[in-house]
Amino acid sequence: MSDAPPTPVHAEHLREFVARAFVAVGMPAGDAGIVAQLMTEAELQGSDGHGVIRLAPYIRRIKAGGINLRPEIRVIEERPATALIDGDNAMGHLVMSRAAQLASAKARQCGIAWVGARLSNHAGPASLYARMALPHDMIGLYFAVGNANHLPPWGGLEMLLSTNPIAVAIPAFEEVPVVLDMATTVAAYGKVKAKVQRGEMMPEGWMIDRQGEPLLDPKRADEGFLLPIGGHKGYGLALVFGLLAGTLNGAAMGREVIDFNKDFKSATNTGQAIAMIDLAAFGDAAAFKQRVDTVVRDLRASERMPQVDRIWLPGEQSQARRIAYGRDGIPIGAALRKVLDGVAADLGIAALA
Amino acid sequence: MSDAPPTPVHAEHLREFVARAFVAVGMPAGDAGIVAQLMTEAELQGSDGHGVIRLAPYIRRIKAGGINLRPEIRVIEERPATALIDGDNAMGHLVMSRAAQLASAKARQCGIAWVGARLSNHAGPASLYARMALPHDMIGLYFAVGNANHLPPWGGLEMLLSTNPIAVAIPAFEEVPVVLDMATTVAAYGKVKAKVQRGEMMPEGWMIDRQGEPLLDPKRADEGFLLPIGGHKGYGLALVFGLLAGTLNGAAMGREVIDFNKDFKSATNTGQAIAMIDLAAFGDAAAFKQRVDTVVRDLRASERMPQVDRIWLPGEQSQARRIAYGRDGIPIGAALRKVLDGVAADLGIAALA
Numbered sequence: 001m002s003d004a005p006p007t008p009v010h011a012e013h014l015r016e017f018v019a020r021a022f023v024a025v026g027m028p029a030g031d032a033g034i035v036a037q038l039m040t041e042a043e044l045q046g047s048d049g050h051g052v053i054r055l056a057p058y059i060r061r062i063k064a065g066g067i068n069l070r071p072e073i074r075v076i077e078e079r080p081a082t083a084l085i086d087g088d089n090a091m092g093h094l095v096m097s098r099a100a101q102l103a104s105a106k107a108r109q110c111g112i113a114w115v116g117a118r119l120s121n122h123a124g125p126a127s128l129y130a131r132m133a134l135p136h137d138m139i140g141l142y143f144a145v146g147n148a149n150h151l152p153p154w155g156g157l158e159m160l161l162s163t164n165p166i167a168v169a170i171p172a173f174e175e176v177p178v179v180l181d182m183a184t185t186v187a188a189y190g191k192v193k194a195k196v197q198r199g200e201m202m203p204e205g206w207m208i209d210r211q212g213e214p215l216l217d218p219k220r221a222d223e224g225f226l227l228p229i230g231g232h233k234g235y236g237l238a239l240v241f242g243l244l245a246g247t248l249n250g251a252a253m254g255r256e257v258i259d260f261n262k263d264f265k266s267a268t269n270t271g272q273a274i275a276m277i278d279l280a281a282f283g284d285a286a287a288f289k290q291r292v293d294t295v296v297r298d299l300r301a302s303e304r305m306p307q308v309d310r311i312w313l314p315g316e317q318s319q320a321r322r323i324a325y326g327r328d329g330i331p332i333g334a335a336l337r338k339v340l341d342g343v344a345a346d347l348g349i350a351a352l353a
Numbered sequence: 354m355s356d357a358p359p360t361p362v363h364a365e366h367l368r369e370f371v372a373r374a375f376v377a378v379g380m381p382a383g384d385a386g387i388v389a390q391l392m393t394e395a396e397l398q399g400s401d402g403h404g405v406i407r408l409a410p411y412i413r414r415i416k417a418g419g420i421n422l423r424p425e426i427r428v429i430e431e432r433p434a435t436a437l438i439d440g441d442n443a444m445g446h447l448v449m450s451r452a453a454q455l456a457s458a459k460a461r462q463c464g465i466a467w468v469g470a471r472l473s474n475h476a477g478p479a480s481l482y483a484r485m486a487l488p489h490d491m492i493g494l495y496f497a498v499g500n501a502n503h504l505p506p507w508g509g510l511e512m513l514l515s516t517n518p519i520a521v522a523i524p525a526f527e528e529v530p531v532v533l534d535m536a537t538t539v540a541a542y543g544k545v546k547a548k549v550q551r552g553e554m555m556p557e558g559w560m561i562d563r564q565g566e567p568l569l570d571p572k573r574a575d576e577g578f579l580l581p582i583g584g585h586k587g588y589g590l591a592l593v594f595g596l597l598a599g600t601l602n603g604a605a606m607g608r609e610v611i612d613f614n615k616d617f618k619s620a621t622n623t624g625q626a627i628a629m630i631d632l633a634a635f636g637d638a639a640a641f642k643q644r645v646d647t648v649v650r651d652l653r654a655s656e657r658m659p660q661v662d663r664i665w666l667p668g669e670q671s672q673a674r675r676i677a678y679g680r681d682g683i684p685i686g687a688a689l690r691k692v693l694d695g696v697a698a699d700l701g702i703a704a705l706a
Contacts, residue, residue: 079634081434082464111435112467112628116635139597153652155661160652168593178596180589212658229583236533236667239652240521243531244492247644248635254648275465281432282469282601291600295607299506299513299592305565308508314589 007337008329013353015040017340018055024347025062027069027091035093038128043330045318047125047181049190052332053197054122056339057261058091059347064264067091067121073098081110084249085117089267092123096272100132100140103276107138111281116249116273122147122260126167127181127318129274133169134177137285139277140169145246145253147260147268150189150226154235157210159225160254163188164241169315171279173289175296179315184238185226192218192226197335246271360690361682366706368393370693371408377700378415380422380444388446391481396683398671400478400534402543405685406550407475409692410614411444412700417617420444420474426451434463437602438470442620445476449625453485453493456629460491464634469602469626475500475613479520480534480671482627486522487530490638492630493522498599498606500613500621503542503579507588510563512578513607516541517594522668524632526642528649532668537591538579545571545579550688599624 015036022032043051061067071090075083083102087095099115106113123129126142133140146162153160163183170178183189187206195202195218207215209224228234246253251271258268279285300311325331332340337352344351368389375385396404414420424443428436436455440448452468459466476482479495486493499515506513516536523531536542540559548555548571560568562577581587599606604624611621632638653664678684685693690705697704 077635079464079631080462081466082630082634084635109433110463111432112465113434114465114630139601153655153664156652156655156657156664158655160655168597170593170596178593180593182583182586182589186583186586229586230535230539232665233535233539233582236535239648239667240523240531240533243523243645243648244521244630247648248492248630248632248641250636250644253644255651277435277467277597277601278432279601281435282430282437283603288601288603291603291606292596295592295596295600298608299509302506302509302511302513304509311506311509312585314592 004334006331006333009332009352010329011040011044011326014043014052014330014332017344017350017352018052020349021055021059021343021347024349025059027062031069031091031094034097035091038093038097038124041128042124044322044325045125045127046321046325047127047318049188049194050125052340053190053193053336054124056343057264059343061260061264066265066267075102081106081113083115085115087117087120089119089121092121092270092272095120096123096129096274097132099272099274100129100276103274104133104136104138107276107278108136112275112277114273114275116245116271118249118251118269118271119267120251120270120272121268122270123272125181126165127169127179127315129272130167130169130181131177131179133276134171136276137171137279139171139279140167141275142167142272143241143245144272145242145251145257145270146183146189147257147270148189149257149259151185151228151235151238152225153239154228154232161235161238161242162257163226164238164245166237166241170292171289172292172296173286175293176313176316176319178292178296178313179318181314184234184241185228187226189226192221198333199335245273249273357687359684359686362685362705363682364393364397364679367396367405367683367685370697370703370705371405373702374408374412374696374700377702378412380415384422384444384447387450388444391446391450391477394481395477397675397678398478398480399674399678400480400671402541402547403478405693406543406546406689407477409696410617412696414613414617419618419620428455434459434466436468438468438473440470440473440623442472442474445474445623445625448473449476449482449627450485452625452627453482453629456627457486457489457491460629460631461489465628465630467626467628469598469624471602471604471622471624472620473604473623473625474621475623476625478534479518480522480532480668482625483520483522483534484530484532486629487524489629490524490632492524492632493520494628495520495625496594496598497625498595498604498610498623499536499542500610500623501542502610502612504538504581504588504591505578506592507581507585514588514591514595515610516579517591517598519590519594523645524642525645525649526639528646529666529669529672531645531649531666532671534667537587537594538581540579542579545574549574551686552688598626602626
């Protein structure tokens with residue numbers, strides 16, 4: 001599948017289109033607005049593997065009855081600094097927005113809070129939720145179990161683990177916040193899907209086939225598996241983040257994980273967790289943020305390798321995109337636009353402007 | 354430096370020797386006992402880069418006045434679920450044992466707790482402290498700023514970051530707990546030192562020199578730097594773990610980090626953090642641990658690559674060593690024993706039995 005150059009779409013138009021689509025399949029308007037907002041934010045920061053590329057599969061899942069559009073999201077276990085949320089098979093964006101809200105309130109009281117969720121669903125890029133700590137002058141940490149297993153244990157062939165990501169958002173004073181958002185594999189599976197969408201090959205090191213040979217064609221992704229970062233270390237990280245985000249919450253982990261690319265009907269029982277740390281619990285928040293600025297500036301100004309133009313901090317490139325895409329529009333490739341036009345036609349709604 | 358085959362030493366003899374050495378340089382016997390116990394535990398689990406290999410440099414630092422032997426370790430910030438500890442430049446083992454104790458008490462009340470430390474020092478392997486959560490039926494997480502910068506930012510040449518490790522310990526029911534303990538670099542610097550001690554070369558991928566070429570001779574470690582896991586991802590992890598363990602606590606990070614291999618006099622202002630999560634805050638603890646067993650067994654029994662004998666879980670190999678070394682003795686190489694004999698002669702104490 002080749003792809004014409006992407007055309008820019010105004011964020012507001014994208015948000016309205018996504019909300020329209022969800023309302024057309026029966027989602028309450030308020031919920032549709034929240035999900036559309038977060039999916040658009042994902043696009044604005046360049047998380048294209050977790051943005052509107054997911055709209056068609058979300059719609060398909062909703063139509064198949066695989067998402068509860070009238071959920072009762074509720075707290076089922078609670079301590080002063082922790083909570084366990086039952087997502088009642090709602091859209092993950094709704095469950096984790098609620099979790100983030102609760103985490104910030106509890107962290108304000110206790111200094112830190114940790115809120116886990118079961119019976120949630122895919123919620124988009126991890127950084128969206130870790131970043132929700134920033135306006136509260138808090139550090140955010142987010143963990144999730146991925147929605148399909150693409151990773152065997154180290155030395156194994158059976159894909160029993162997902163790319164279980166971590167995101168950490170740390171406020172700065174004048175600098176852009178430090179926001180790390182990474183899968184524990186060299187490439188996230190969403191990036192593999194984006195390569196298919198754009199008709200591109202994958203670089204060596206992303207995936208191997210069952211013989212251990214490099215797998216470069218993203219359309220053949222089913223025939224191999226993703227490689228963890230640092231070999232056995234990435235396997236270890238994927239496992240412990242999965243136990244924290246999944247098993248601790250009574251959510252799916254390991255063999256229980258449903259491949260949401262193949263099964264659109266069963267509840268995924270997705271597990272996620274968010275933690276927030278109140279800066280003020282460790283001293284003066286402004287002084288902390290100034291110390292972060294110093295670290296950021298020292299790193300940025302340090303000596304570079306000859307071929308390197310700039311040293312980037314985690315979160316700087318997505319912030320640059322947020323500004324550029326907000327001003328110039330979000331680049332949507334022709335293949336993706338065709339899919340979105342198909343969704344519009346299918347649902348009988350106005351196409352993306 | 355070549356090395357004769359290691360000879361086994363009884364753990365109890367090692368512990369007594371280490372305690373003797375610390376008492377001889379003026380450490381109170383109770384404190385010496387705690388540090389010796391933890392250093393021996395490090396050896397028992399095979400963390401040879403963080404065990405008795407550190408005794409001589411610790412002694413040297415104490416003699417140079419770089420460690421406070423009569424510290425007042427105290428809580429300087431506190432919320433229901435958090436605390437910030439001022440370590441008063443004590444041995445890190447003492448500071449983080451205290452932090453772990455406080456974390457477990459707070460987590461029992463609040464569901465989770467996070468205790469950070471400033472003005473601490475090197476405390477041995479991260480997993481020692483994460484594991485302290487296990488007897489409480491809690492999950493332990495530990496973060497630390499390393500005591501020397503060996504890592505430039507991604508694309509850089511200036512070593513402004515350390516190997517900042519993470520450890521996570523997760524209780525199981527009948528299985529061995531899952532204990533991940535990893536530097537954010539492909540190899541921890543302690544492993545490089547152990548290679549020098551054993552007179553071995555490093556494998557490719559551990560370090561590169563300033564020209565980006567593989568560096569294999571551990572004695573030339575000063576001429577290059579460690580490689581982060583997953584390239585920019587490991588750089589991001591080292592940075593955020595450093596901000597969490599160092600900057601948040603007002604401890605050294607980035608350019609402030611003192612190379613404790615070169616400067617034995619200045620306070621290192623080491624930062625560490627420990628978090629504990631009470632399983633009972635998320636439902637029935639036994640049910641959680643049984644779910645962990647299921648994941649562990651599914652992974653272990655899954656299909657292996659042809660040349661692979663066994664799929665290991667993080668923490669299984671160190672547990673196997675703990676059993677073997679406890680029974681047969683801890684293997685101490687001839688070079689290391691020579692160093693320890695030198696310490697004994699120097700301090701006028703009985704040598705290692």
